Amino acid sequence: MSTKWNPEEARSEQGFWTPAQQREKTPPCQAQCPNSGDVRGWLGVIAQRDKLGISLEEACDRAWRHLVERNPFPATIGRICPHPCESLCSRAAKDGAVSINAMERFLGDWGIERSLALPSTPDAACTESIGVIGSGPAGLSFAYQMARRGYPVAVYERRMEPGGMLRHAIPDYRLPRGVLDAEIRKILDLGVVLRPQVEAGDAISFEELRKRHRLLFLGMGAQAARRLRVAGEDGPGVFSGIEYLTRRKHGQLPAIGRRVAVVGGGNTAIDAARSARRDGAEVTLLYRRTRGEMPAAAHEVADALAEGVRFEFLAAPSRILRDDQGVTGVEVQRMRLGAADADGRPRPEPVPSEIFTLEADTVLAAVSQEPSWPGFGAADGHDWLHTVANGRLADDIWAGGDDCGPGIASRAIAQGRLAAEAAHAQLRGLPPPPSQPARPALDPASIEPDYHASQPRAHAHRRPQAEWLTRPEVEIDQTLTSEEACAEAARCMSCGLCFGCQQCFMYCNASGFTRIASAEPGRYYVMALEACEGCGKCIELCPCGYLEARDGQGW
Ligand SMILES: Cc1cc2nc3c(=O)[nH]c(=O)nc-3n(C[C@H](O)[C@H](O)[C@H](O)COP(=O)(O)OP(=O)(O)OC[C@H]3O[C@@H](n4cnc5c(N)ncnc54)[C@H](O)[C@@H]3O)c2cc1C
Ligand code: SF4
Ligand code: SF4
Ligand code: SF4
Numbered sequence: 029m030s031t032k033w034n035p036e037e038a039r040s041e042q043g044f045w046t047p048a049q050q051r052e053k054t055p056p057c058q059a060q061c062p063n064s065g066d067v068r069g070w071l072g073v074i075a076q077r078d079k080l081g082i083s084l085e086e087a088c089d090r091a092w093r094h095l096v097e098r099n100p101f102p103a104t105i106g107r108i109c110p111h112p113c114e115s116l117c118s119r120a121a122k123d124g125a126v127s128i129n130a131m132e133r134f135l136g137d138w139g140i141e142r143s144l145a146l147p148s149t150p151d152a153a154c155t156e157s158i159g160v161i162g163s164g165p166a167g168l169s170f171a172y173q174m175a176r177r178g179y180p181v182a183v184y185e186r187r188m189e190p191g192g193m194l195r196h197a198i199p200d201y202r203l204p205r206g207v208l209d210a211e212i213r214k215i216l217d218l219g220v221v222l223r224p225q226v227e228a229g230d231a232i233s234f235e236e237l238r239k240r241h242r243l244l245f246l247g248m249g250a251q252a253a254r255r256l257r258v259a260g261e262d263g264p265g266v267f268s269g270i271e272y273l274t275r276r277k278h279g280q281l282p283a284i285g286r287r288v289a290v291v292g293g294g295n296t297a298i299d300a301a302r303s304a305r306r307d308g309a310e311v312t313l314l315y316r317r318t319r320g321e322m323p324a325a326a327h328e329v330a331d332a333l334a335e336g337v338r339f340e341f342l343a344a345p346s347r348i349l350r351d352d353q354g355v356t357g358v359e360v361q362r363m364r365l366g367a368a369d370a371d372g373r374p375r376p377e378p379v380p381s382e383i384f385t386l387e388a389d390t391v392l393a394a395v396s397q398e399p400s401w402p403g404f405g406a407a408d409g410h411d412w413l414h415t416v417a418n419g420r421l422a423d424d425i426w427a428g429g430d431d432c433g434p435g436i437a438s439r440a441i442a443q444g445r446l447a448a449e450a451a452h453a454q455l456r457g458l459p460p461p462p463s464q465p466a467r468p469a470l471d472p473a474s475i476e477p478d479y480h481a482s483q484p485r486a487h488a489h490r491r492p493q494a495e496w497l498t499r500p501e502v503e504i505d506q507t508l509t510s511e512e513a514c515a516e517a518a519r520c521m522s523c524g525l526c527f528g529c530q531q532c533f534m535y536c537n538a539s540g541f542t543r544i545a546s547a548e549p550g551r552y553y554v555m556a557l558e559a560c561e562g563c564g565k566c567i568e569l570c571p572c573g574y575l576e577a578r579d580g581q582g583w
Pocket of ligand 1: 108110162165166167187190198227229251296401428430431435437
């Protein structure tokens with residue numbers, strides 16, 4: 029049933045009045061975000077700053093604080109998230125989805141430039157020692173959420189520097205390391221102790237860590253690259269995409285020759301291909317399905333094409349060809365799409381006798397990653413961790429991120445956060461956090477896009493394409509200006525929450541809606557139920573779907 033009030037329907041079918049009510053809904057952007065980001069909330073503070081009586085400066089500070097409640101990496105995620113939140117944005121059909129990811133970056137950069145500190149509300153009673161294994165986004169998100177609640181937290185990291193794949197794999201032209209450093213610094217400033225170059229399960233045993241800490245979080249990611257499983261794979265000239273990217277980031281670039289073949293269709297494959305172009309190679313990417321099935325973000329694929337990466341779709345390596353000197357090429361099997369597999373994606377199958385040779389000096393295999401944690405007893409090996417609700421493995425062991433299955437950074441952050449919220453509740457004897465969202469989903473039909481004037485979507489500025497390969501490690505995407513960010517925030521239609529447009533106030537009788545003296549985002553008018561005459565006009569006029577017919581009455 030639509031939540032939009034239809035006066036004709038109501039009168040003809042019911043013949044009695046139904047009072048209206050104010051009810052917050054979950055907007056589509058939040059429903060699509062892996063970290064349930066309150067996009068509407070942090071955009072709303074900026075968009076409604078005049079109504080709230082605050083300056084732009086104060087609005088952006090408040091928006092940043094709101095944003096980092098769930099995500100302590102807004103500048104990082106604002107650069108790399110494939111932003112599924114934008115896919116169903118209610119504004120999309122009108123004049124383009126709100127540029128949520130670009131706004132997240134704008135606010136993240138704002139927080140870095142102004143040295144804003146992450147919020148903390150330490151509770152003196154929270155003294156239990158917390159150990160975190162792995163300093164990727166999952167582990168650091170968990171560490172942040174526990175530290176801000178007052179727990180002493182130590183993070184064990186086998187590498188010299190923290191950040192996981194964000195630091196060791198994602199290239200600088202997408203995510204400058206200074207940005208990541210600044211956001212990690214804010215987490216460490218809460219008192220989180222980083223113990224670098226300590227490999228859990230090797231330098232210190234799992235059992236010893238369990239004794240040392242009241243509670244452990246496993247955020248070790250998926251560090252092992254899957255093999256191609258074809259003849260000729262072992263030997264010089266074949267690297268995993270992760271190894272190649274990590275060596276580049278550490279200044280230990282391997283010799284790759286003039287022609288590079290990359291195998292895979294995900295983020296790692298695209299990053300490896302674009303990096304190899306930066307290292308001067310002619311690059312061909314082999315993918316066994318078509319462009320439409322590539323797991324990599326579509327805009328990354330487009331950028332790779334623009335940089336001269338050649339794509340060979342429906343193609344899978346069947347053998348690596350070698351001579352005494354090393355790799356000479358790849359024998360490639362032509363594929364076609366067959367019936368859908370368990371994920372609903374068409375399964376690639378070989379086309380009989382269609383085989384060709386691709387000349388190559390180096391092969392970069394980027395066909396997926398899997399966990400690898402020697403020394404962890406029952407969890408030893410390459411199995412994914414299987415957690416129950418909110419990342420719990422045992423009372424004192426929790427987990428999240430890519431060691432529970434491959435994902436993206438915002439999902440790893442979400443899993444770290446959810447585990448921390450649940451672990452905190454357990455330690456404090458509180459009820460577990462609810463697993464279902466308390467608010468109903470927004471009914472798209474309740475939105476009135478025509479209420480808002482047309483305004484094209486703001487696009488992030490980019491450095492000229494001619495410079496992408498000549499200044500290979502310099503970041504390509506640039507941020508929005510303050511003016512653009514303000515205009516973009518104002519494009520948000522505040523789906524499912526009052527933004528103080530006054531429509532209800534203007535059309536209702538004198539005592540129906542009363543303006544709140546100290547307005548807050550989402551709280552501008554109090555509604556007097558006893559004054560409601562059931563005409564439904566406010567529901568009809570409300571552009572954001574916040575007003576609806578009262579539950580359990582009328583139609
Ligand atoms: C090349 C590449 C590009 C990507 N691009 C994107 C992108 O554009 N957008 C996006 O959202 N996601 C992207 N991802 C995915 C994203 O990086 C991961 O989903 C995310 O980093 C997972 O976080 P995590 O904390 O679970 O694991 P990780 O980031 O892998 O961090 C795990 C950490 O644990 C440490 N560790 C492991 N074992 C031990 C041990 N025994 N003792 C101590 N420390 C240990 C590791 O050294 C590492 O620092 C990309 C991934 C790759 C590889
Ligand atoms: S984390 Fe990603 S999906 Fe969530 S709001 Fe940010 S850009 Fe959107
Ligand atoms: S218009 Fe705003 S609240 Fe609605 S889906 Fe888009 S970003 Fe979210
Ligand atoms: S009509 Fe306007 S002021 Fe009234 S509830 Fe809806 S958004 Fe808020």
